[in-house]
Amino acid sequence: MSAHRQPVLGILGGGQLARMLALAAAPLGVRTRVVDSAADACAGQVAALTVADWTDKDALARFAEAVDVVTFDFENVPAETAQWLADRVAVFPNPQALAVAQDRLAEKTLFRDCGLATPAYAAVDTRRGLDFALEVIGTPAILKTRRLGYDGKGQFRLRTAADADAAWAVLGAAAAQHGLILEAFVPFDGELSVLAVRGRDGDLRTWPLTRNWHHQGVLSLSLAPARADDALKAQAGALARTLAERLDYVGVFALELFLKDGQLLGNEMAPRVHNSGHWTIEGALTSQFENHVRSVLGLPLGDTAARGPALMFNWIGALPDPAPVLRTSDAHWHDYGKAPREGRKVGHATVCAADAATLAARVDALAGALGRQAQAAPALAELARW
Incomplete structure (x- = not known):
């Protein structure tokens, strides 16, 4: 980075992820500009905001001229706009990475090409095709839109083949637009995620x-580091590198x-x-936010090691009283500046400690x-096994 001019990072999408990217960029001497169609996008509270539609080429051209590099904070930015x-x-x-992650069928195909097993799946484009897929996949299964679904949206769980008509009534219209995918339901033993960062020079760190634990399709809790054997951790990291x-x-x-039974199965990739x-x-x-800023600007990556165990609570719909969090040692409160709304991610809190017992x-x-x-119970049960 030049000592005379601050680089400008452009972000497509102005939600809480863009907000946290902007906050991480500032100490690095990086300014941020955000494009979003909503005038009240919460990232606009901490970064310059351009209000424009993804098809507004005039506004996007001005945006491109004002920034040094562009990234995005959610995967439903049209790949055509990114290109x-x-x-x-x-x-x-x-x-290309954005386009693959936007299509669940392309994503699952990539996983298998890279040696990552997945639940059984089949493309579905018609009502008759759903019946055929159910014969192959069996039930229970989950019918999903191939595109645009997230946080449990655009999905229908079929417990038996008799649920096919109900599933098609909900998602059939999406089949004509983007296609559907039927995936076998996996009675998994746990949900995990591996976060990775790759620099412009090819340096990769995890x-x-x-x-993770979800409630109604939305992340509720995250505990790190996960309790897992070294072979499983190494496998997850190797798969991330291959992808x-x-x-x-x-x-x-x-x-x-x-x-599931000691095996890792690919669910989704978030780009x-x-x-x-x-x-x-x-x-x-x-943090993931600082390293993302570093990577896209071509700066050296930072150390990704954990300081100790940490637990994140996700706040959905409305924020709780912050006072108990603020009174807790090594607990950290994050308010995204978003209006309360059912199902909406409005903030989170992270509790850290030097060891599992203290955490x-x-x-x-x-939690008390x-x-x-009830929200904290599964993580506390996991920590008790450490």
Whole structure:
């Protein structure tokens, strides 16, 4: 970076991930500009905001001229928009990686090509095709949109083949637009994610494996480092490296995994900083947000080691009282500046400690003060086994 001019990072999408990227960029001397169609996008509270649609080429051209490099904070930015910008300014991750992650069928195919097993799946384009897929995949199964679904949206769980009509009534219209995919339901033993970052020079680093718990399809808790044997950790890291190199990926990404009978199964890849990596802000030597900024600007990557165990609570719909969090030692409060709304991610809190026993005591006390004992219970049970 020049000592005379601050570089400018452009971000497509102005949600909480863009907000945290902007906050991580500032200490590095990096300014940020954000494009979003919403005038109240929460990243606009901490970064310059351009309000524009993804098809507004005039606004996007002005944006491209004002920034040095472009990234994105969610994977539903049209790949065509990313490619249009890539013809004018550096875009990382590259539009190919974005396009693959936007299509669940292409994503699952890539996983298998890279040696990552997945649940059984089949493309579905018609009502008759759903019946055929059910004969092959069996039930229970999950019918999903191939594109645009996230946080449990665009999905229908079929317990038996008799649910096919109901599933088609909900998702059939999407089949004509983007296609559907039927995936076998996996009664997994646990949900894991590996966060990785790859620099423009090919340097790749991973954060410790993270254990996740979801509620109604939305992340509720993340515990890091996950309790797992060294072989499993090494396998997850090797798979992340293979994917990144295959896509010539630059930036942070998350590989979401199911653990079943000691085997890792690929669920999804998020081509961006990720909710399950929020613990890294206080819990790692370098956060996912800082390393993403470093990587896309071509700066050396930071150390991804954990400082100690950490647990992240995700706040959905509305924020709880922050006072119990602020009173807890080594607990950190994050308010995204978003209006409350059912199902909306509005903030998180991360509790850190030097060891598992201290973390468990802090989390137990905090959950009790917040009335969140049920939410914290699975993580406390996991910590008790350490």
